[in-house]
Amino acid sequence: MPIDWFPLWLSLRVAFVSTAIALAAGLWLAYLLANRTFRGKEVVDAGVTLPLVLPPTVLGYYLLVLIGRASPFGKLWKAAVVAALLHSLPLTVKSARAALESVDRSYERAARTLGASEWRLFWRVTFPIARRPIYAAAALAFARSLGDFGVTLMVAGNIPGRTQTVAVAIYDAVESGNNSVALTLVIVVSAVALVILTIANRLEPAVVRR
């Protein structure tokens, strides 16, 4: 039986888009958490982290209530992106906050005395110094998005050729006894994840030294 590669491409696309969104939003949130003092800051941090510990059914339920069970959005691949974001965003926010906070304050002070605005300070000094662990977190988020099953199944469902991601397709194949299809997809997904995690590991330790 020929293997349908659509679920793999869909998963990669979903992972890519969700990681891009998680990186942008995560960086912004992490910046606020690291640099501003506001009321309920730690509650925001905890709220962002919550999806990491809640069961997928709980998250799926929230999303269904938010999106609406019958809404057409649930039948789009974008629903899978939203599902994946639940896990990729906390990963990037957490790591980016830690990375930004670990940047020695004297660099930022130096940049300020040299006339740098907040924007320039962030993009020219703080972010470049902290970038490696942030990229590593993005890679981790990508790998995590690739493998999401529970929430995706609840929110985006299992429509072959539309919302069926690779994790769901494997489940489908196993259930219907297509063992060869399941095995191939399992090996491919594992290999992709392994490569990505290796990249993440190589990015991580090289925090720039003085």
Added chain:
Amino acid sequence: MIQARLRKTFPAREDSSGFSLDLEFTAAAGVTVLFGPSGSGKTLVLDSIAGFVRPDEGRILVDDDLLFDGATGVHLPPQTRHCGYVFQKYALFPHMTLRENLAFAVEHLPRLERHRRVNESLEKFRLTDSAGLRPHEVSGGQRQRCSIARALIGSPKVLLLDEPSQGLDAPLRNELYDVLRQVRADFKTPILLVTHDLDECFELGEEMLVLHEGRLVQSGPPRKVLDQPATLEVARLLGAYNLLPGEIRALDPGRNTSKLRVGEFELDGPYFPGKLLGDRVTLCVRTEQLATAARNGRPGPNQIPAALKRAVETPHGIRLEFDNGILVDLTRGEYERLRDAKEWVIQFPSTSLRVL
């Protein structure tokens, strides 16, 4: 010219006792040293001027620019204050080359002008050959020069240095002093230098502000402060003084003389303005102002007999510790001539006696 009046209070908390900064000073062109022990508020003064800390009250004026005014709520952000700041560990941006570090400070200038300034600065601070290297690829001396060059390249109105020699070995320290002397000569704006090293005050300082627990306790040229500490506190901070309790037994303004009783001995001193007969005072005399001699019969005028406890080598010579607690610094030559003496007398020079 810096004119500053600062007041800031940190209330006591569980993990720290409170601290309050309350001082007023002016600093003209040249090097003004902020001297004091750690925790005296020196760095807080720099940070207030640079704009990292907002004082509760006061006013900071640099030339004619108002940087901070508590009464009207003016508090410029650091990026508009034009203060060059040299940080303790240089804080050179690790991901940029030395050239990029310098260029960062003049990015607002047009391209050609920027280029010219950076090259000029690299040249002047002998960094041209290493301009393309990152901070961790160059020597400590180059990092040091680059951080000073970066602080100066935007033509700041003041230069602030936070313990720049902290943790440096002797050659690097001397190199730093050379660079800073050069900067002082070329750069006609006030330089504020924070240190707790007295040698550094003398190497570089034209004026010295002595800080203690957030207060300014004395100011003046370093030599003058050292010769005439204003209070017991200052003398203790500067170290290297013998502080002996005494009583004034005679005062003669006409002949500019006095008699001072220290323990069971009487010493001749100069007239002490502002002191009265019978006042209990502290005699304050620097360790290297005292002389010693072998005891030869009765002690002469202004001599106190003492037994030598031990002699310690110091970088500058020999320090003698006597059993009555008096310390005397001699050069090696002076010590060699006396080392066989069995009994000693300490000679107090009558003109340089100071009392507090």
